[in-house]
Structure formats: C-alpha cells, structure tokens
Amino acid sequence: MGTVSLCMIVRDEEDVLGRCLDSVKDLVDEIIIVDTGSHDRTKEIARQYTEKIFDFPWIDDFSAARNFSFDKASCAYCMWLDADDILLQEDRERFKELKAELSPEVEVVMMPYHVGFDETGQLTFSYYRERLVKNYRGMRWKGPVHEVIETRGHRVYADCAVTHWKLHPSDPDRNLRIFQGILAKGESLEPRQQFYYGRELYYHQEYAQALAVFEGFLSQGQGWVENQIDACRHCARCLYGLCRAEEALLAFFRSFSYDVPRAEICCDIGQHFLDREQWRQAAYWYRQALRCERQDDKGGFVLPDAYGYEPYLGLCLCSSRLGNEQEAEAYNELAAACKPDSPAIAYNRAYFASLKKT
Secondary structure (H helix, E strand, O other): OOOEEEEEEEOOOOOOHHHHHHOOOOOOOEEEEEEOOOOOOHHHHHOOOOOOEEEOOOOOOHHHHHHHHHHOOOOOEEEEOOOOEEOOHHHHHHHHHHHHHOOOOOOEEEEEEEEEEOOOOOEEEEEEEEEEEEOOOOOOEEOOOOOEEOOOOOEEEOOOOEEEOOOOOOOOOHHHHHHHHHHHOOOOOOHHHHHHHHHHHHHOOOHHHHHHHHHHHHHHOOOOHHHHHHHHHHHHHHHHHOOOHHHHHHHHHHHHHOOOOOHHHHHHHHHHHHHOOOHHHHHHHHHHHHHOOOOHHHOOOEOHHHHOHHHHHHHHHHHHHOOOHHHHHHHHHHHHHHOOOOHHHHHHHHHHHHHHHO
C-alpha cells in the first residue's frame, strides 16, 4: 500500500487525543496534528506522539483546516481521524492487512464509520467515509462544515472500521452558527451543504424552516440520491413535529421515487401505523423491511437495527395485538438473535411466560 500520513485537526481534546493516537500510532508512518486554538493540554499530549504540530487560526471552515493538514503530509496516502475516533483491536488487525495488501493503483479507501451505539454497546448507526486518499492527486476537502473530500479514481471498500466514541458532547450550536454565518454574508449553499443545513435546523427543532430547506434541496434535483432519501425522512420528521402526520407519511413514500425502498424507511412507515394501532398495515411494512437488502457500500446512513431487530420486534407486537401470541413469541426470538441483551426482549419473554401460567 505504501506509507500513510495521519492528518488530524484538533482543539481542546486533552481527554481523548491520547486514546485516539494510541489506537493508530503503530499503523501509520507519520502523524500531522493541526491545532485550531486549544487552551488545554492538547498540544502537550500531541508532542508525545509527533513533532509535526502546526497552528491554524480557526476561521469557521473545517475544510480549510483539513486541507492545511493534508498539505503538511509527505506519505503516499493521507488518512484523517477526529480526536474522538479510535480503531478497535479487530479493526487494527484489519487495517494492517489492508496496508499490506492494497494495490498502489487504489486512489481512495472507503472505511465504515461507526457512530451510534445502544445501551449494550451494539452498533446502531454507521456509514462509509472516504478515509484514505492518495497524496499529491489534488483531492481536496470541500465545505466549511460537514465537509467531504472530492474523490476520484479507483476506490475500494475496506472492512476495517473507525469508531466514533465521544466522551463529552460538542458545541450543539456550532454547525448551525457556521451555516447562518455563510447565509448572512449573502452566500448560497451548494446542495450537500443545503441538506446538512436542513438537518441542523431539524436538530434545533426549527421544523418549519428545516422543512422549507429540505423541500428546496429536493426541488433542485441536484443532490446525491442518498441525501435525497434521507431528506425525505427528515421532511417526515419535521411534519410530525408540526402535527401534520398524514403529510409525514407521504414524505416517506416520496423517498421511493429516488431508489428502491430502504429498510429504514419501511420501519418508519411501520412505526407510523403502529402508533395508530393499525396493526395489519404496520405488520405489512415491517415485513417489507425484512425483504430489503442492506447495501452499506452505497454510502448512505445505515441503521443496522432496521434490517432485523426493529422489524422483528414490530412484528412481535403486531402479531400479539392481532391475537397470535405464538407467532409473536417466535418474532421476539428472531429479534433476540439480533440483540440478545435487549431489555425489550427480556420484557417480552416475561410477558409470554406469564401467559403460559394462566
């Protein structure tokens, strides 16, 4: 594969930076740390791992800082991590294999990014990110926030994941401030940035404004298909927040115009009918979710529970409400095969056991 420069931008990360670098220090050939204004021990910790520490004044532009870090790299590939990312041991071993076997013709390596977990530590949310790119090929970061690398050339999908493991929440208003600052200067947002601006508004419960942004994004027809599908989901969530539930249901159906149904959307529709105690309709859509093929390499956001655990649990409830307790118990056990430590599984088992005693 050649050599790898780890390129990181950091600020006030004293509690997580060492953990991150310990997980990768023997996997990479160079570590570049770009500090954007730390007031804690971040630089002191970084010096334990590398002498290549640089300052970059923060200008509300993540891409500018990341491109600066890439400019300092001297190895064949550039790899990026955030300070609260780590490689778990099994992924470290996979990365070693990747580095040993990857053809030099590969320009981009896509790796899973594991970012959401349940109370038992099982993965609930992941997607692929461009994690390594060939140096000196002019591939640059784009976008002041929710930035992305404009990749090109031959790419491969690796199975070694990066795990995003926060110890403390980041500033919840930062991204929205950056977007609002861009708009206040009279600048426009390109489609991907418009999509993420809508998400930030949704997170801040600005449902009407978020809905307008998502509708504008979808009407342009220029966004990436996975963002278009997710925008439909967020339109529905905004409409629920505005007490317009029937329109929310139509927003879910709108996603089918962009590609074949995703299990995540089918589960959303199932939940819609479940909430209204329309058991047969809910069961229908949970069964559709089980028929959907999980395709992580499309690059979209993936909720693993939607491809087994969630529809099985939904079918358990629907079957029970429709009077088929034996079928309901069977679905609960199928859900248990997906997440054996789930409190919901234990609750259901206790319920079914109580029925047998009567």
